[in-house]
Structures are given as structure tokens and as C-alpha cells.
Amino acid sequence: MFKNRRFLLVFSLLLVIGLVLGACGASDDGGDSAEGSGGDSENNTENSSENGNNEDFSVAMVTDVGGVDDKSFNQSAWEGLQAFGEENGMSKGEGFDYAQSESDADYTTNLNRLVRQDYNLIFGIGYLLQPAIEEVAAQYPDTNFAIVDSGAEGDNVASILFKEHQGSFLAGVAAAKKTQSNKVGFVGGVDGALINKFEAGFEAGVKSVNADITVDVQYAEAFDAPDDGKLIASDMYSKGIDVIYHASGATGNGVFAQAKDLKKNNPDEDVWVIGVDRDQHEEGAIGEDNVTLTSMVKRVDIAVQDVTDQAMNGEFPAGETIEYGLNDDAISLARTNEEALSDDIITAIEDWKEKIINGDVEVPSTREELETYVNSL
Amino acid sequence: MFANRTVNILIPIISVLLGLLSGAVIMLVFGYNPLKGYAALWTGAFGDAYFLGETLRQVTPYILSGLAVAFALRTGLLNIGVEGQVFVGWVASVWVGVAFELPMIIHLPLAVLAAALAGAFWGFIPGILKAKLGVHEVIVTIMMNYIALYLSNEIVRNVITDGKDRTDSIAPTASLASEWLAGMTYFSRLHWGLLIALFMALVMWFLLNKTTQGFELRSVGFNQHASNYAGMSVSKNIVLAMVISGAFAGLAGAMEGLGTFGYMSVKSGFTNIGFDGIAVALLGANTALGVVLAAFLFGTLKIGALNMPTVAGVPTELVEIVIALIIIFVASSYMIRWIILRFKKEGK
Known part of the structure; x- marks a missing residue:
């Protein structure tokens, strides 16, 4: 046992240090709660009762x-x-x-x-x-x-x-107003009910402005494959498509990358991307230019x-x-790229937004509804 | 001999204390109260029956993945592929759990066995490559992890289901979940797997310490050339060690598949059960009992840490740092051993 004295010494030293530090911590706490910043949810919960x-x-x-x-x-x-x-x-x-x-x-x-x-x-x-x-x-x-x-x-x-289809409809309006080749593209993540909602809304928006514009729809079959996104975008842009709306998560980063590459080689080339979920303005920045036309913003907040x-008011649904849709402002189009969004486009967007909110336009959310919608134009 | 043993026990304890201590210093530096932080950690892990249940639930796969790493290490092999073996075990157990309709007495053992076999097979490949061709097991096992990850995603998506993100829940006859245990712990996901894990720890101890085969395995771990000279087949022992190690890891996957979740979903990355197993084995000094104790520590840290941000306001990132520090000190146990021995010499 004699040999172990050293270890015991080290051991007890460690414990002492621990205690001292702990004590420091305790006094620190006093200062903290005086400022009122130390979050103590336990106090909070003790007070809470079920009277609403x-x-x-x-x-x-x-x-x-x-x-x-x-x-x-x-x-x-x-x-x-x-x-x-x-x-x-x-x-x-x-x-x-x-x-x-x-x-x-x-x-x-x-x-x-x-x-x-x-x-x-x-x-x-x-x-x-x-x-x-x-x-x-x-x-x-x-x-x-x-x-x-x-x-x-x-x-x-x-x-x-x-109601992503409503925002996508407005994105379609913006794309239709912006395109010069009368060809626009849609890149989807995975082909399914959710993304078809984006597709149907977008195409309806485009056709509402000008029924002659063609919409090329392609799916990458992944939300995390930027390389596939880049490939699809390269294919689309080379076919003369000048505006692409992507609803494909990280796959869309490839679409942005391709648009920026084209813009870098030839700053006069007209290539545009419409972002999704949040304002993707930063994603499209390349030097002085920006390829992000707008973004379909989903305000989860x-x-x-x-x-x-x-x-809180006792009306929990x-x-x-x-x-949530356009009338709650939970869905909207970003307007950060003021240069690209001319007054003409903004007026058109506002017009259609009015119509959707008033109920004059029922935006389709599936491919079947889209077909009926386009035929009724 | 006695002093040596004390050193072996002291090293992990000092590592953990040093880790907690430097964690406290870091919390202090960033203006958080370490006492409050660790109190939150404690109540988050043992505060009431629910958290106790969840902690034990987390400990279960850690014991098995720790055993897997420790077993291979005793034969001198570094099995980094436990993570992948957990994946194949998970998929195999869920597959059997979903696909068959059998009475429980056959179904559950079959699902557990399928997981062990799948893991064993996943360990066999690097084992045979090492034994026959001398390919280093670390490289093969790392690569096998990725194969396992993407293969199981593919199987979940296109073989077990029809393009869905997760499988159906397994049949109740294949489930380790227990209403009794869940009821006792306010719906925690504690399941019977803990008994399997503890039993496996016993199996490992018995196998290594009480059988001839275990003696051979350990002997190869100490010195391959000497073992060869003594007439043992080194390559056979290497393959066997990897197979058994893989089987332990596969069982860890079964704990998740049959116990915690009851299904398998498409994963975008690793679960870290296998990688944490490396730390568990190191801290447990590659012994069965040590692994069980270390797994308890890691399970406690993992579950308790979730409580630190909400109760003590310590950000998740700092909690991660504290856990990482403990691992660093465990991994640098060589340094601690050196310091202790230094002390001892001076003392004489």
C-alpha cells in the first residue's frame, strides 16, 4: 500500500482542484443571475400551471x-x-x-x-x-x-x-416576364407529391403570362446531388433556356454553379436562376453580377x-x-435583385398575387390540376 | 504486479477526471457555470426514471460496439469497421423482423442471429484479406464502412420497401422492446437488449480468459511470430478475431433495429455507435468489465449532455468539446502512464 501514496496524492490534488474550480463557478453564478441572463427553466416550470x-x-x-x-x-x-x-x-x-x-x-x-x-x-x-x-x-x-x-x-x-404552389406560380410569372428565348426550365429534387406542387404552380404561372413559352421539367432524383444539378442546368442552358427555377435543396447549388460559370465566361449572357425556400441572393453572386433573379421564400418563422x-391565447389548432400561403405573407418572392427585377415584372407579380389572394385564380398543385388549368386558359 | 494493476485502473479514472476538469475550465472561460452544467448533465442522465431508461438504452449498443473493438484489439487488430458492421447488423435484423411471420421464440432469436451473422460476414472480409494477403485491416474496414452505409440505404429504399425513406416497423414477435420496461420508465425506449449486451460481455471474458482458443487469440495479439513459432495458426486466429468482433458489432446494430427504433431509415451519415465504440474500448482497457463501465460513462455523457443546453444554457458545441476532451485524455493514457511511472521511480 505504501507505493500508492503518490497516486493518492495526485488523486486528492485533482479533487481539490475540482472543488476550488467548482467554488469559483458558484460565485460566478451569483453574478449571472443578478444580471438575469442565467436561464433557469426549472424555476419557470415550477410556476407554470395549467390555467393557460x-x-x-x-x-x-x-x-x-x-x-x-x-x-x-x-x-x-x-x-x-x-x-x-x-x-x-x-x-x-x-x-x-x-x-x-x-x-x-x-x-x-x-x-x-x-x-x-x-x-x-x-x-x-x-x-x-x-x-x-x-x-x-x-x-x-x-x-x-x-x-x-x-x-x-x-x-x-x-x-x-x-402553399408552395402559390409562390411557385409567382416565380413562374417572373420567369415568363424575364425570358427572352421563351424557354424556361424547372429542376426538381425527387419526383413526388411535394415537389410536383412546385412544378405545377411554376408551369401554371409561366403559361398564365404567355402560353407559348415552353417549360422543360427535369428531376435530379436527389436533394443532395449538386453535380447532377449542374449537369441538368448545363443541358438546359445549352438548349437556349435562360431562366431555371429549382426546387431541389442542395442539388440546386449545382444549378447556381453552372449559371455562374456561364456568366463568368461571358458577362453579357442572360442566364437566371430562381432560388427556393429562402432568399438565395448570396448563392448567385458572381463579381458585380448576380444570377439569382428572385427566390420563392417560405417563411417558416x-x-x-x-x-x-x-x-398562447388558448386557440391552439x-x-x-x-x-400557410401568400395571404399570410408566409410565402413570398424575394426582391433583393433590384437590377434584374424591372418595374414591369414587379407589377405583374403584384397583379397575380392580388388575383390569387382574391381567389380569382386557383393555383394548381398537382399535374392533373395543371392540365385542367392550362386547358382553361 | 499489484502496482501495475493499480496503474491500469488509475489511468482511465484520471483521464475521465482530467477531461471533466478541463471541460469545467472551458465552461468557466466562456462564462458558463460548470457546476450547473455538470448538475444538468447528471439530472439529464439520472434525473428520473425516464432519463435513467434512456441512458441505459444508449449504453446497450455502446457495450457491444466497445466489445467489438476491444476483442479485435486483444488479437492486435484495429477494427475501425465496427460502424459498418453495426449498419449491416441493423439492416439484417430489421429485414428478418419485417419479412417473416413466426412465433416469438423463433423470430426474435432469428433476427438477432441474422444481425450477428451479417456483422460477422462484414468482419470476415477484412479478416481474410489481412490473413491471406496482408492487406492492412484499418484501410479495408474504413472503406467497408462506406460500402455498408450506402448498401443499407439502397436495401432500405429498394429492397425492403418500395422507394420509401424508412422500413415498416418490425413485427412485435421480433421486437426487443418491452412494455413493462417502458411503463416503468415513463415511456423510455429501454429494451431487453441490455441483458444481451451484458451477457455478451460475459461471453467475451470467458472466451478470452478461460478457453484455449482465447489464449491463442491473445497470444497472437502479443506476438505473432512467437505464436507462429509455438505452432499456432496466425491467419486462422486473425480471421476468427475479426469474425467475432464483427458479430459483436452486428449485435449492436440489432439493438438499434430491434430495440430502440424498431425500423431502419435511410441514413445520410454514420450513427457514430461504432466510432464511439473505439473510445469505449480504449477507456475500458480492452477488458470485458472495463468496456461495460466505459459504455455506462459514454451513455451517461451522451444522454446527459442533451440536457445541458436547455437547463444550464451551455451550448451544444461546448458539450461536444467536453466529451471530446475526455476522449483525448483517454487516448493519451500513454502520457498519463508515463507520468505515473515517473512519479513511482522518483518515489523509490
Whole structure:
């Protein structure tokens, strides 16, 4: 045992250091809470009761593996919660918060944890969380859940969907007004109900402006294949197509890359890309020029904030599917590229937007509806 | 002998303490309260029955992937391919779970066995290449990981289902999930797989320490030439070690497929169960008991860490750094061993 004295010495030294550091931490904490920035959700949850009082309302979201800084819908959803918190004088950890998932095994764990921390409303961001939301919602009928971009079953679940076909229609109008060759293209991610919605809306928009314009539709069969996107774009541009609308996630980066390559070789060439989901203005920047004509922007933040407001006022749309569209400003066209979007185009977009909101135009959301729509023109 | 053993036990403990300590320093530097952070970690892992259940659920595959790495290492082989073997095991177990209608007493063992066999096969390929052609197992196993990832995506998408992103849920007769365990832990996903994992740890200990075959495997790990000279077949032992290691890894996949999820989905990247297994094996000093203990630590860290951002406000990234620091200190155990021995010499 004698030999071990050295080890015991090292051991106890480590423990002492640990204690000292711990003590430092404790005093640090005092300063923190005096400033009021130290988020302590436990206090918060202890106060919360089920009387639906505004002061006790709390909301949280679970991201998918993208995380809150994914520059896409997770980030947008979090911005929605932050805006909600600001309006109601809450801060992160006191009234609203998020839980990030490192892998898809974490979805149910995170949802469960937030339920246990007594959040009144919990968002699942992205269709990947659908099975987890349904499972946890069935286990905890007293908590409200909402899922973005997917329909989930359950009496305490609200499903948030977007009318992407309306925004795509306006993108089609912009493309039809911009094209000089009377040929435009559409690059889709995976051929399925969701992306067909984009396709139908876009084509309807183009044909509404000028029925003679041809729309070339191609699918990359992947949301993460920029090389395929580049190939398709190269093919389209060489056929004389001058505006491409992509609804293909990261595959669309290839479309941007091809357009920028062409623009670099010949700055006078007219090639345009229409972005999707968020304003992709930055993606299209090449030197002085920018190939991004506009983007079909999906405001997840507005939808999240809206549903949260409803829940706080005791009007949570439980068991319902809510579709957000142009009239909520949850779908819109970006106007960052002022040079490319002439007044003429903007007026046309505004005109058609009016018609859609008034109900004069029913935008098709499937290929069958598109056919009837085009024939009726 | 006694002092040596103390050193072996002390190294992992000191590594973990150093890791937690430097984690605390980093939290302090960035203005977070480490005590609060670690308290959140603790309640996040053991706070109530639900989290305890989830922690044990996470520990289960870690034990098996840790055993897989440790077993190969005892024979002197670095099996980086545990991740891929987990994937094929997962797919195989779910496939059997979805495809057949059998009574539970046949169905469940069959699904578990399928996973072990798939993993074993995935370990056999690098094993035979190493034994017959001398191809380094690290390179082959790394590449096999990618083959496994994309192959299982393809199988999920086009063979088991018709172009869907995830398979149907497995038949209840093939499921390890237990309503009793879930009910006891407020719907956690704790399942019977934990017993399988612990039993496998026992199997590994028995195999390595109590059988002739185990002696040969360890002997090859110590010195191939001496073993050869002593009349043992080195290549046979290399293949066997990789096969058994792969079978452990395949079982880890079955834990996910038959226990935690009950289905397999198309994955965009690795699950890290296999890669974390390397750290688990290192921390556990490649022994069965050590691996079980290390797996508990890693499971605790993983599940508890999820609680740190929401309760203590520590950002997820910092939590990752703390975990990485512990792994670094474990991996640099050589340094700690050297320092301890240095101390000892001076003491004499």
C-alpha cells in the first residue's frame, strides 16, 4: 500500500482542484443571475400551471440534425420563436428554448425532455420528426405539439404546411416576364407529391403570362446531388433556356454553379436562376453580377410565430392542418435583385398575387390540376 | 504486479477526471457555470426514471460496439469497421423482423442471429484479406464502412420497401422492446437488449480468459511470430478475431433495429455507435468489465449532455468539446502512464 501514496496524492490534488474550480463557478453564478441572463427553466416550470395564463406560457422546439444554424428551415423556425419571445418579453430559457438533435435517436429523447420540463407547446421542425412527434404526442395528451412540413396524426398535434404552389406560380410569372428565348426550365429534387406542387404552380404561372413559352421539367432524383444539378442546368442552358427555377435543396447549388460559370465566361449572357425556400441572393453572386433573379421564400418563422401566438391565447389548432400561403405573407418572392427585377415584372407579380389572394385564380398543385388549368386558359 | 494493476485502473479514472476538469475550465472561460452544467448533465442522465431508461438504452449498443473493438484489439487488430458492421447488423435484423411471420421464440432469436451473422460476414472480409494477403485491416474496414452505409440505404429504399425513406416497423414477435420496461420508465425506449449486451460481455471474458482458443487469440495479439513459432495458426486466429468482433458489432446494430427504433431509415451519415465504440474500448482497457463501465460513462455523457443546453444554457458545441476532451485524455493514457511511472521511480 505504501507505493500508492503518490497516486493518492495526485488523486486528492485533482479533487481539490475540482472543488476550488467548482467554488469559483458558484460565485460566478451569483453574478449571472443578478444580471438575469442565467436561464433557469426549472424555476419557470415550477410556476407554470395549467390555467393557460399568458405569463406561464412556454414554448420550445426540437431541431432535426441540421441544427438551429442550418441557414434553412431550422434556423427560420428558431427566428420565429425568438421573435415571439421578444414580443412577449421572454428570453431564451425563460419562456422559449430549443433542443438540438445530434442524431435521429435523439428526437424522442428531446421531445420527452421538453414535455417533462412542462413546456406548453413543442414544435418538431421537419418531416423527419413525424414518427417521433406522433409517438410522444400519444403518450402525453396534455401537451400540445406542432410539426412543420409534414402531416402528423393526433388530437393534440397541429400540422403546419405551406402553399408552395402559390409562390411557385409567382416565380413562374417572373420567369415568363424575364425570358427572352421563351424557354424556361424547372429542376426538381425527387419526383413526388411535394415537389410536383412546385412544378405545377411554376408551369401554371409561366403559361398564365404567355402560353407559348415552353417549360422543360427535369428531376435530379436527389436533394443532395449538386453535380447532377449542374449537369441538368448545363443541358438546359445549352438548349437556349435562360431562366431555371429549382426546387431541389442542395442539388440546386449545382444549378447556381453552372449559371455562374456561364456568366463568368461571358458577362453579357442572360442566364437566371430562381432560388427556393429562402432568399438565395448570396448563392448567385458572381463579381458585380448576380444570377439569382428572385427566390420563392417560405417563411417558416412566420408560421411558427403565428401558431405560438394562437396557442398562447388558448386557440391552439389541435388536430388541424394549417396551410400557410401568400395571404399570410408566409410565402413570398424575394426582391433583393433590384437590377434584374424591372418595374414591369414587379407589377405583374403584384397583379397575380392580388388575383390569387382574391381567389380569382386557383393555383394548381398537382399535374392533373395543371392540365385542367392550362386547358382553361 | 499489484502496482501495475493499480496503474491500469488509475489511468482511465484520471483521464475521465482530467477531461471533466478541463471541460469545467472551458465552461468557466466562456462564462458558463460548470457546476450547473455538470448538475444538468447528471439530472439529464439520472434525473428520473425516464432519463435513467434512456441512458441505459444508449449504453446497450455502446457495450457491444466497445466489445467489438476491444476483442479485435486483444488479437492486435484495429477494427475501425465496427460502424459498418453495426449498419449491416441493423439492416439484417430489421429485414428478418419485417419479412417473416413466426412465433416469438423463433423470430426474435432469428433476427438477432441474422444481425450477428451479417456483422460477422462484414468482419470476415477484412479478416481474410489481412490473413491471406496482408492487406492492412484499418484501410479495408474504413472503406467497408462506406460500402455498408450506402448498401443499407439502397436495401432500405429498394429492397425492403418500395422507394420509401424508412422500413415498416418490425413485427412485435421480433421486437426487443418491452412494455413493462417502458411503463416503468415513463415511456423510455429501454429494451431487453441490455441483458444481451451484458451477457455478451460475459461471453467475451470467458472466451478470452478461460478457453484455449482465447489464449491463442491473445497470444497472437502479443506476438505473432512467437505464436507462429509455438505452432499456432496466425491467419486462422486473425480471421476468427475479426469474425467475432464483427458479430459483436452486428449485435449492436440489432439493438438499434430491434430495440430502440424498431425500423431502419435511410441514413445520410454514420450513427457514430461504432466510432464511439473505439473510445469505449480504449477507456475500458480492452477488458470485458472495463468496456461495460466505459459504455455506462459514454451513455451517461451522451444522454446527459442533451440536457445541458436547455437547463444550464451551455451550448451544444461546448458539450461536444467536453466529451471530446475526455476522449483525448483517454487516448493519451500513454502520457498519463508515463507520468505515473515517473512519479513511482522518483518515489523509490
